[in-house]
Amino acid sequence: MRAVRIATYLALLAAAAVAPMFVPEYQTQLTDLFLFIVFALTWDLVGGQMGYNSFGNVLFFGIGMYACAVTQVGLVYDVGAYNAARGGGATVFTFDVGQYVQGLAIGLPAGAILAALAAVVVGGLVLGMRGQYFAVCTLGLGFAAGEIANGWEWLGAGSGMVPATPPSEMADIKLFYYYLSLGLAAVTFVVLSWLYTTRFALAINAIRDDEDKAEAMGHLTTTIKVTAWTISAFFLGIAGAIYGNVRGFIDPIDVAFPSATIGVWMILMAILGGKGTIIGPVIGAIIFQITKELFWIYLLGWQRVALGLLIVLIVVFFPQGIVGWVRERRPRAVSAAGQ
């Protein structure tokens, strides 16, 4: 059974790898999809597996995005002057191939590390809270970060920031980001799959089921919780760094810290697929991305209203998710699939 499963995953990966050659018109949407899979998987590590439902994971997403963009620009120009010029002014800010590659090579890890560091610091402060207090506190964190970036002149404030523009020789850069996103989604999936077979997974599941008992059993619950959130933030930071470059423009509230869109969508995708499973968030992300695109095509003007309605409907009527639903109907099929 395990061989069949791995063969399926490899076939999917291969299909995704050749997709840009056959359906180039969907390349942008697929890039988004891979990043959305990362959002859902990383949210589920803390929300589904550990039972800590965060509304503020966009914090790490945005920190990764800004850290990468600032590194890309800062290696060549003064960031304050670059953002103050807003693309106009006397100085022309261009990046040659070497500068661009170097910026990205340092920027991506910088985004990941800074996001992870933020998770260590913030996690140590807020992960002591339980249940709804943690949820509302992280909600505040996500919005606070957006508002701070919105007022911070050095980062371009409310007018946003443009990450380093690729030089004209690198016309296929979008394809590069496509494969980078695909790679990130695949690596996140593999790492988390492995993580969920270790004792660490048993520890975070124990925290979800009964934290007081887990602590009484001798688990260092705070350390475990911070570690889980840090792993989650690490991958989200890279996703943010890529997303900023794919968008080509960082608006502090709509792109970097979008609590009311991506921040909720990542929760919704994990719930829709099935919380606390490895395959659930992936299925959830795929179905959600397709639904979202269909809404954009057929409900133009009302798409955001429809998405709001979808959140309420899924949470109220379908909380067990697709994996949970299948598990109720066909318990044997799911256990055979390794879930």
Next chain:
Amino acid sequence: MLDNLNILIAAPPITVDLVVNGILIGAIFALAAYGMALVWGVVKIINISQGEYVILGGYVTIVLTENGVHPLFGVPAAALVLGVLGWLIYRLVIHRIVDRDMFTSLLATYGIAILLQQLMNTAFGGEVRIADAGLGTRFLFGGIVAIAEIKIIAFALAAVLAGVLIWFLKRSRTGQAIRATAQNPRAARVVGIDTDRIYAATFALNTAICGAAGALVAMAYTIHPYIGLAYTIRSFMIVVVAGLGNLAGVIVAGLGLGAAENVAAFVLGTQYQLAFTFSLLVVVLVVRNWRLARRREYLK
């Protein structure tokens, strides 16, 4: 930032101006927070869509004003419209999540909030709006302290509404049933109280309070479709600081928050006012949890 602080130290009347204006809006925060505490205590859900009812109440007032009605009539009108809407939302959504875990109610009400934001944006547009009551401004201390009359009226109306609400909860049969349900829903059912109906009434009462508060916001301040969450966060913060069922605490915390926000907006710059509010929530929760942790307890 330090320059602004120096201005405050050098010119106390400016501080007075900021604090007084802050306290005036703080009354509206306290009103919305009281509604949140009511739903939290009785229905046992944390309502993230709280702020959206405030903003909707503001839009009801603005629509009335545009049709030639004086905005002050917007207060009862908004309360009525929002009360009906709250009852509908309870019947459609909330009653299905009453006995589920807290996270479900948080996420469902957050979904309602996003839905309402988008509906308001589609219906009324994204601009900053105000319902002009056509009143003047009063000056104290030789013109340094300026207080718009409408803010004083809003403050007084908020106080009156709070008084009516307390009287209703203490004296009326429904109010007593609400308080009984808050204390012990099972015992309330035993003595013949229809708790589901009481939950619906509580939720509708809360949205009506928010609607009235929103009418005051639209008159004395400004509204736009995406500002609701700030009112939710403020309400939550006030309730956390005051504690459930502590009315005096809600009032003090509400007025204090209004003053603190206004002073912070002056010192840090108005672009950081919301950042201050959201960060303050995090700080309040972290400090509370830290104090509990010393007694081996935690916020839950």
